[in-house]
Amino acid sequence: MLAREIIDPSDNIYYAASIQQGSASMTRSNIRKWSTSNKSDDVGIACLNDKVAVNPMQYASDWINNQLRQINQGKPILTKSSFRKHDHDEEPATKVQPLINYNKFDNVSLVWGKPRQPSMGPQEWATFLDSEGRVMNPQALRKRIFYGGLENSLRKESISREQAKRFSKFRERKDLIDKDVVRTDKSISFYDGNDNPNVNVLRDILMTYSFYNFDLGYCQGMSDLLSPILYVMRDESESFWCFVALMERLGPNFQLDQNGMNTQLFALSKLVELLDGLLHNYFKQKDCLNYLFCFRWILIQFKREFEFEKTLRLWEVLWTQHLTEHLHLYVCVAILKRYRSKIIGEKMDFDTLLEFINELGGHIDLETTLRDAEALCLCAGEYGAARIPPGTPPSLPIQNLLLFSQEDDDVM
Numbered sequence: 001m002l003a004r005e006i007i008d009p010s011d012n013i014y015y016a017a018s019i020q021q022g023s024a025s026m027t028r029s030n031i032r033k034w035s036t037s038n039k040s041d042d043v044g045i046a047c048l049n050d051k052v053a054v055n056p057m058q059y060a061s062d063w064i065n066n067q068l069r070q071i072n073q074g075k076p077i078l079t080k081s082s083f084r085k086h087d088h089d090e091e092p093a094t095k096v097q098p099l100i101n102y103n104k105f106d107n108v109s110l111v112w113g114k115p116r117q118p119s120m121g122p123q124e125w126a127t128f129l130d131s132e133g134r135v136m137n138p139q140a141l142r143k144r145i146f147y148g149g150l151e152n153s154l155r156k157e158s159i160s161r162e163q164a165k166r167f168s169k170f171r172e173r174k175d176l177i178d179k180d181v182v183r184t185d186k187s188i189s190f191y192d193g194n195d196n197p198n199v200n201v202l203r204d205i206l207m208t209y210s211f212y213n214f215d216l217g218y219c220q221g222m223s224d225l226l227s228p229i230l231y232v233m234r235d236e237s238e239s240f241w242c243f244v245a246l247m248e249r250l251g252p253n254f255q256l257d258q259n260g261m262n263t264q265l266f267a268l269s270k271l272v273e274l275l276d277g278l279l280h281n282y283f284k285q286k287d288c289l290n291y292l293f294c295f296r297w298i299l300i301q302f303k304r305e306f307e308f309e310k311t312l313r314l315w316e317v318l319w320t321q322h323l324t325e326h327l328h329l330y331v332c333v334a335i336l337k338r339y340r341s342k343i344i345g346e347k348m349d350f351d352t353l354l355e356f357i358n359e360l361g362g363h364i365d366l367e368t369t370l371r372d373a374e375a376l377c378l379c380a381g382e383y384g385a386a387r388i389p390p391g392t393p394p395s396l397p398i399q400n401l402l403l404f405s406q407e408d409d410d411v412m
Helices: 012-020 028-037 122-126 138-148 161-165 168-181 197-212 222-233 236-254 259-275 277-285 292-299 308-320 327-338 340-345 350-358 366-386 398-411
Strands: 044-054 064-072 078-085 094-096
Touching: 161 168, 168 197, 168 222, 197 222, 197 236, 222 236, 222 308, 236 259, 236 292, 259 277, 259 292, 259 327, 259 366, 277 340, 292 327, 292 350, 308 327, 308 366, 327 340, 327 366, 340 350
Parallel strands: 044 094
Antiparallel strands: 044 064, 064 078
């Protein structure tokens, strides 16, 4: 079987010789002629095999017939090859994969890739979708993108309008997020005004997260937690991943079963019982031991109780975890103790207490509250820590703590 085309991309010497002869290809006889006529004491053919087929790419469908030569350069033997394409109906020779390489050398460059294509535009994109906007052949689409990529206008494509009409969970989350983001932190210029691009970024991050963590999705209050992060980071990608990390700890606050919130409210009741028995007994008389009037404080980490800049200061303090992971609970106790006389003196029941707590927003002194919370935490000591169940948010879930502990041991 005669060779029709010989290509030797791994051997620049042969390619240079072919250029000198006025052609980028050489016949097998030319290669043999060159090899035998250019032998020296240091360079020679140690082994020659005409019946070898090589697959130079992992997923290539065609094997390539080649000539395998081991060249003696006076040093360790190098294996080089020259190749030609063969037809499907031809019988391939002995097959080897990958190329043998006894020595490391940097000049080898073997490329059999197809020509690159123009970026895919909207018209071609539509050919990959059915009448309802679903991708019909994902593998073919990925292959097309591999060879040419997408035009910029297509890179944001996700869910079409037709798909959204049949995706009730998507519509519910989008509607809820759209309503929340336009009301979030309008008091600061960063989010103020109509068609504010920062509000659009806030919306996009929350939509992305609702599908990143599909089981949790989106709940009211998440925009309050994301807003300061985006304000500080000023970058969509970095803000998203910071928010993901924060939700690892605060995500249980938004679980449907409210187990995360109930655990924290239970711990709060135990701390009030330890640190202010008089107030605890009053709440017991008024059937207020569920402490649901503190729900908003805990849910979004006092986000609506302080001015925006003071919220940033408070979160910095809480996230240091300097004295405890649960300093926010001692902040709750500190605020309740400060207003104990008013609460008891006015004989507040649950409804009046809830109204009073909600009206405290913007009227709490942060620095005084932090000093009181620190003092209460130090006073409670190990007795306070014992009243907070393991895994109570914002602690990581117990299974995560065990995993991280194991990773730390592996590092050590």
